[in-house]
Amino acid sequence: MSKANSTRWDPAASMLDPRIVDPTGSYVRYAGLPPEELDQVVAVLTAIKAWRESEDRTSLESRSYMRLNETDMRALRFVIAAKNAGVLVTAGMLAGHLQISTASITKMLDRLEKAGHITRSPHPDDRRAVVIAVTPATHADARATIGRKHARRFDVAAALSPAEREVVIGFLNSLAELEEEAEPSEEAGSAEPTSPQTD
Structure with a gap:
């Protein structure tokens, strides 16, 4: 039925x-x-x-x-991933990743440093820049929350066959492309929706 x-x-x-x-x-x-x-x-x-x-x-x-907002969490994830890849993170790099202004990134870093989540130190090759690092305590908290969740997601994806993964990859990429496309009604300034709501 x-x-x-x-x-x-x-x-x-x-x-x-x-x-x-x-x-x-x-x-x-x-x-x-x-x-x-x-x-x-x-x-x-x-x-x-x-x-x-x-x-x-x-x-x-x-x-x-962890008493953080979404942007703070995205920043910490980026810094942790960069560290694991052997990349030094600067404020400019982080601002570019988060797509926020230099002023906003400075305020965020001040707040995270005051809360004990990050440290800032001189860049070894650029005297105008500072290197941002996550503190050991915050890194451990992130591993205990985000890391374990990601591990379980990885297990679900790993359980699929190669052919199934290709189908999922293509499907999700197609959805992502749709989200990035401007709807005709939006371009024309119309208030009428072009598809049913999904939330």
């Missing part, structure tokens, strides 16, 4: 089911799909939504545990 006709209504799936959010097919081209395939497509979108919500919860838990 299809989700649209099921007696047990699933609100999470229904908000992603074009038969419910777009019953006339104005935006989503689904008329040619058999009901069982349409159910499967909705299941894929529902799984993506569940993953995003889980990722948001995990991120919030990690930030709450």
Whole structure:
């Protein structure tokens, strides 16, 4: 039985089911799909939504545990990854990665240094720059939270066959490209959505 006709209504799936959010097919081209395939497509979108919500919860838990905001966490992850790769991180590099201004990066680094999360030291080759490093205590906290989560994600990906991984890679890259494309209605300044909401 299809989700649209099921007696047990699933609100999470229904908000992603074009038969419910777009019953006339104005935006989503689904008329040619058999009901069982349409159910499967909705299941894929529902799984993506569940993953995003889980990722948001995990991120919030990690930030709450370390008492940091999202930008701070991204900064620490970047510095840790750079250290593991043998790369010295400067404020300019970090600002470029986070896409924030020099003034904002200075305020952030002041705050992180005061909280004991990072250290700043002279750059060995550039007297105008300083090297940013994560303190041992913060590095250990990051490994205890982010590191363990990443290890479990790696195990899930490693359990797939090479062919399955290629399908997942192509699918996720296609989704990422869609997110980066400007919608026609946005370019025209229209307030009318071009696709159903997914959140």
